[in-house]
Amino acid sequence: SSSDSMSPSKWIWDVWEFAKGDTNRVTFSLKVGLACLLVSLLILIRAPYQVFGTNTIWAIMTVAIMFEYTVGATFNRGFNRALGSLLAGIFAVVFMQIAMSSGHITEPYIIGLSIFLVGAITSFMKLWPSLVPYEYGFRVILLTYCLIIASGYRMGDPVRTAVDRLYSIAIGGLVAVLVNLLVFPIWAGEQLHKELVSHFDSVADSLEECVKKYLSDDGSEQPEFSKTVMDDFQDEPAYRKCRATLSSSAKLDSLANSARWEPPHGRFRHFFHPWAEYVNVGAVLRHCAYEVMALHGCLHSEIQAPFNLRCAFQSEILDATTQAAELLRSIGKDISNMKHGLRTSLLKRVHSSTERLQRSIDLHSYLLTSSHHLSTALSSNLIPSRDHSTDPDSKRVEPNAAHTLAPRVDSCHNTPKKQQRRQRSWPSIEVTDLQEDDIPRMSALESTTALSLATFTSLLIEFVARLDHLVEAVDKLARLAGFN
Amino acid sequence: SSSDSMSPSKWIWDVWEFAKGDTNRVTFSLKVGLACLLVSLLILIRAPYQVFGTNTIWAIMTVAIMFEYTVGATFNRGFNRALGSLLAGIFAVVFMQIAMSSGHITEPYIIGLSIFLVGAITSFMKLWPSLVPYEYGFRVILLTYCLIIASGYRMGDPVRTAVDRLYSIAIGGLVAVLVNLLVFPIWAGEQLHKELVSHFDSVADSLEECVKKYLSDDGSEQPEFSKTVMDDFQDEPAYRKCRATLSSSAKLDSLANSARWEPPHGRFRHFFHPWAEYVNVGAVLRHCAYEVMALHGCLHSEIQAPFNLRCAFQSEILDATTQAAELLRSIGKDISNMKHGLRTSLLKRVHSSTERLQRSIDLHSYLLTSSHHLSTALSSNLIPSRDHSTDPDSKRVEPNAAHTLAPRVDSCHNTPKKQQRRQRSWPSIEVTDLQEDDIPRMSALESTTALSLATFTSLLIEFVARLDHLVEAVDKLARLAGFN
Numbered sequence: 001s002s003s004d005s006m007s008p009s010k011w012i013w014d015v016w017e018f019a020k021g022d023t024n025r026v027t028f029s030l031k032v033g034l035a036c037l038l039v040s041l042l043i044l045i046r047a048p049y050q051v052f053g054t055n056t057i058w059a060i061m062t063v064a065i066m067f068e069y070t071v072g073a074t075f076n077r078g079f080n081r082a083l084g085s086l087l088a089g090i091f092a093v094v095f096m097q098i099a100m101s102s103g104h105i106t107e108p109y110i111i112g113l114s115i116f117l118v119g120a121i122t123s124f125m126k127l128w129p130s131l132v133p134y135e136y137g138f139r140v141i142l143l144t145y146c147l148i149i150a151s152g153y154r155m156g157d158p159v160r161t162a163v164d165r166l167y168s169i170a171i172g173g174l175v176a177v178l179v180n181l182l183v184f185p186i187w188a189g190e191q192l193h194k195e196l197v198s199h200f201d202s203v204a205d206s207l208e209e210c211v212k213k214y215l216s217d218d219g220s221e222q223p224e225f226s227k228t229v230m231d232d233f234q235d236e237p238a239y240r241k242c243r244a245t246l247s248s249s250a251k252l253d254s255l256a257n258s259a260r261w262e263p264p265h266g267r268f269r270h271f272f273h274p275w276a277e278y279v280n281v282g283a284v285l286r287h288c289a290y291e292v293m294a295l296h297g298c299l300h301s302e303i304q305a306p307f308n309l310r311c312a313f314q315s316e317i318l319d320a321t322t323q324a325a326e327l328l329r330s331i332g333k334d335i336s337n338m339k340h341g342l343r344t345s346l347l348k349r350v351h352s353s354t355e356r357l358q359r360s361i362d363l364h365s366y367l368l369t370s371s372h373h374l375s376t377a378l379s380s381n382l383i384p385s386r387d388h389s390t391d392p393d394s395k396r397v398e399p400n401a402a403h404t405l406a407p408r409v410d411s412c413h414n415t416p417k418k419q420q421r422r423q424r425s426w427p428s429i430e431v432t433d434l435q436e437d438d439i440p441r442m443s444a445l446e447s448t449t450a451l452s453l454a455t456f457t458s459l460l461i462e463f464v465a466r467l468d469h470l471v472e473a474v475d476k477l478a479r480l481a482g483f484n
Numbered sequence: 485s486s487s488d489s490m491s492p493s494k495w496i497w498d499v500w501e502f503a504k505g506d507t508n509r510v511t512f513s514l515k516v517g518l519a520c521l522l523v524s525l526l527i528l529i530r531a532p533y534q535v536f537g538t539n540t541i542w543a544i545m546t547v548a549i550m551f552e553y554t555v556g557a558t559f560n561r562g563f564n565r566a567l568g569s570l571l572a573g574i575f576a577v578v579f580m581q582i583a584m585s586s587g588h589i590t591e592p593y594i595i596g597l598s599i600f601l602v603g604a605i606t607s608f609m610k611l612w613p614s615l616v617p618y619e620y621g622f623r624v625i626l627l628t629y630c631l632i633i634a635s636g637y638r639m640g641d642p643v644r645t646a647v648d649r650l651y652s653i654a655i656g657g658l659v660a661v662l663v664n665l666l667v668f669p670i671w672a673g674e675q676l677h678k679e680l681v682s683h684f685d686s687v688a689d690s691l692e693e694c695v696k697k698y699l700s701d702d703g704s705e706q707p708e709f710s711k712t713v714m715d716d717f718q719d720e721p722a723y724r725k726c727r728a729t730l731s732s733s734a735k736l737d738s739l740a741n742s743a744r745w746e747p748p749h750g751r752f753r754h755f756f757h758p759w760a761e762y763v764n765v766g767a768v769l770r771h772c773a774y775e776v777m778a779l780h781g782c783l784h785s786e787i788q789a790p791f792n793l794r795c796a797f798q799s800e801i802l803d804a805t806t807q808a809a810e811l812l813r814s815i816g817k818d819i820s821n822m823k824h825g826l827r828t829s830l831l832k833r834v835h836s837s838t839e840r841l842q843r844s845i846d847l848h849s850y851l852l853t854s855s856h857h858l859s860t861a862l863s864s865n866l867i868p869s870r871d872h873s874t875d876p877d878s879k880r881v882e883p884n885a886a887h888t889l890a891p892r893v894d895s896c897h898n899t900p901k902k903q904q905r906r907q908r909s910w911p912s913i914e915v916t917d918l919q920e921d922d923i924p925r926m927s928a929l930e931s932t933t934a935l936s937l938a939t940f941t942s943l944l945i946e947f948v949a950r951l952d953h954l955v956e957a958v959d960k961l962a963r964l965a966g967f968n
Binding site for chain 1: 502503509510512513514516517518519520521524525527528529533538540541544545548549551592595596599600601602603604605606607608611612623626627630631634635637638731774775777778781785786787845935936938939941942943945946949950
């Protein structure tokens with residue numbers, strides 16, 4: 001989206017909006033600049049340069065590589081780097097001693113062999129699934145090992161070289177950690193807390209958006225398939241946020257991982273704050289969000305329920321949706337304020353509205369089944385069903401007989417003309433598509449299109465059923481984290 | 485899984501299996517070792533060392549950082565690194581000239597300011613969403629800039645320093661590229677091709693697994709919820725593969741991105757092989773896989789259809805599933821062999837079996853609706869429905885009246901006793917859960933549990949409807965890639 005608008009003022013405006021959207025971004029950038037500046041003082045000022053000499057470049061490198069967004073991540077990465085450097089240093093010294101004690105002629109061969117081995121083994125290990133997160137640590141080992149041993153070979157005294165570099169790396173690491181911790185710290189714990197709360201809101205938004213669209217969509221505009229597949233719904237902002245929630249697993253994990261390294265801070269005044277529970281609540285929330293995605297799948301599915309049928313259950317569906325969304329938002333707000341609210345009454349209201357929806361479908365389920373409107377919408381390229389002629393119950397009706405369905409359906413005020421057209425044109429759509437290329441299209445029985453509404457509602461009901469578990473998980477979090 | 489089995493022989497066996505599973509892993513590791521060895525010869529042999537001196541460490545660093553798994557990724561990363569180094573070099577020379585021309589006193593201030601600016605600006609830019617993939621490039625710029633300017637300040641002649649280092653980096657890059665390209669090359673294109681084919685198989689496997697489990701599951705064993713949420717189904721290997729397919733978007737993207745950098749090779753004899761179409765087919769396949777995930781959600785949902793109902797439509801569901809899975813596997817095989825097969829007959833068979841399923845549900849839809857079995861399974865904490873007494877059609881039956889449903893249901897041989905028990909105990913489960921903590925549980929009407937079967941079948945039908953688009957996308961790929 002940024003490539004089609006290259007005017008400088010628009011561009012500056014975008015950057016400004018981006019910075020304002022989360023001021024931590026600016027803080028982070030300035031902190032990196034500050035850390036680089038501090039460490040380069042080791043070279044710019046004469047006194048430290050005379051002590052450390054060219055080894056200062058290791059301090060600079062460490063800062064540039066180690067500085068991460070949050071305090072916890074910097075601690076974590078620093079630990080990786082320290083361990084990697086230390087291991088590489090030990091390997092280097094050991095191999096160097098072996099090589100030197102073996103005599104002048106074999107020395108380069110042993111060094112070459114050791115470089116080959118370290119390269120091959122670290123590369124193999126970082127492919128191992130459970131070690132993939134430490135890919136960076138293995139690169140550090142390989143890099144540091146090669147550098148120490150290669151320059152140690154020509155400069156002599158490898159132990160001295162290794163120790164000097166480790167000092168320098170330690171200074172770089174210290175600068176990175178101190179700047180990150182003391183100058184406007186960005187805490188992974190705080191980020192995790194906010195992230196989780198925002199997911200509650202986006203699931204609630206997405207649920208409401210999806211249901212509203214389903215009930216108001218008269219099916220007149222069939223979206224292009226390519227758009228559907230590319231997962232790009234311009235007019236559904238909440239859907240994208242919900243999809244982001246679904247793929248948030250890695251982000252929550254890494255934030256919780258980082259938060260574990262952080263000391264108590266701000267609102268989180270205890271050691272061992274239950275960060276793992278945040279991840280758990282996130283997982284249960286995702287479990288609910290899967291249903292929202294399935295509802296969204298119904299909205300954009302190939303087989304669509306007739307508009308007047310959707311209309312028939314409109315008020316019950318809307319009611320259940322609103323209650324469920326309200327419950328989600330109230331939970332999110334409580335977590336945000338670190339309050340331990342009792343949600344029994346809200347939960348009961350959600351249940352009773354879902355109950356009403358179930359009963360309503362139960363009573364009007366004849367609308368969803370065949371005896372009232374067996375469709376003639378069978379395209380000619382399909383084998384006739386064996387069962388078709390044997391059933392005495394089925395009678396053929398015209399496809400536009402939608403108005404004869406039931407009083408309840410008729411009571412829906414705005415049965416649109418478009419819908420009638422669409423029902424009639426269902427088979428002809430197949431035919432037009434058919435001529436383009438030789439791929440036969442599947443046709444849907446009208447009763448199946450009615451069952452699509454059953455699918456939608458039962459997914460909604462399942463969503464509510466899963467909310468119980470969400471409330472339970474949040475209660476556990478509240479207990480362990482000492483919300484009050 | 486590796487932490488609980490620490491015996492060395494088991495461990496060696498695991499490593500051996502891992503290496504045998506994809507021999508490219510071993511090839512890659514040995515290649516990294518070889519590249520490190522080659523570049524360290526620059527130090528181990530006297531002649532090149534006298535030319536390059538300590539700058540050789542830059543060549544080593546470049547190899548360690550740049551060497552990637554596939555040829556395309558190495559090209560791509562090399563390009564990033566080259567551009568990053570070049571930009572950093574230019575910045576460094578320019579700022580150095582400005583600083584030197586400003587006199588001895590202000591020089592360190594200007595250098596310090598420039599380091600601060602470069603650090604802050606690159607850090608800010610790498611947070612910009614569309615630049616996130618180039619995070620590595622920005623780190624290279626910052627690192628190289630600091631190193632050149634900091635050591636250039638003390639050694640004088642920054643242009644000479646910069647040029648010497650760029651030479652050394654170029655040698656390292658050349659070694660990395662040549663070893664990667666000439667020694668058993670691992671092509672990203674080939675990987676992409678195989679990856680896509682494997683996704684077809686896993687979606688087919690997962691579909692069959694899920695449907696089989698749904699039809700054979702008599703509901704006797706309620707899985708623990710925590711297991712369900714943790715997305716960890718030990719007994720469903722294909723499900724994990726399908727989930728991997730859903731999250732494969734990033735992997736396919738990055739492979740296609742790398743493949744674009746590769747010259748024609750092996751089976752892909754043309755320039756501009758349509759790698760983007762692979763990504764597109766992958767997207768349509770994911771679109772189908774979403775339905776499989778929704779089916780899987782039904783399998784593990786809170787509200788379950790009675791076993792005898794599932795039994796009633798067993799043969800139609802199984803038939804449609806088998807046909808759809810066969811179609812998927814045949815497409816996968818054709819892509820694998822780079823053949824352009826006509827799948828009209830297979831597609832027609834899938835359609836007709838789905839058609840049979842639709843008709844069967846259509847004819848027996850009375851099984852799914854209320855007039856035959858309105859449940860009494862209402863827990864006491866729910867508000868009575870307003871509609872309940874006004875409907876003349878509804879009659880109450882005992883919850884264990886499952887056997888009176890219909891001849892078709894009775895024809896299912898093995899209606900298990902467990903199932904009866906479960907139907908009867910549905911409300912009592914709610915009550916037991918209730919006493920543990922104060923969260924009220926949602927109860928499901930039995931008619932809703934029956935609609936759960938409707939949901940399952942209509943998701944299956946939607947899956948088949950989406951297969952049309954998959955066939956279309958694959959046809960386009962076959963045309964563009966010149967399969968025959």
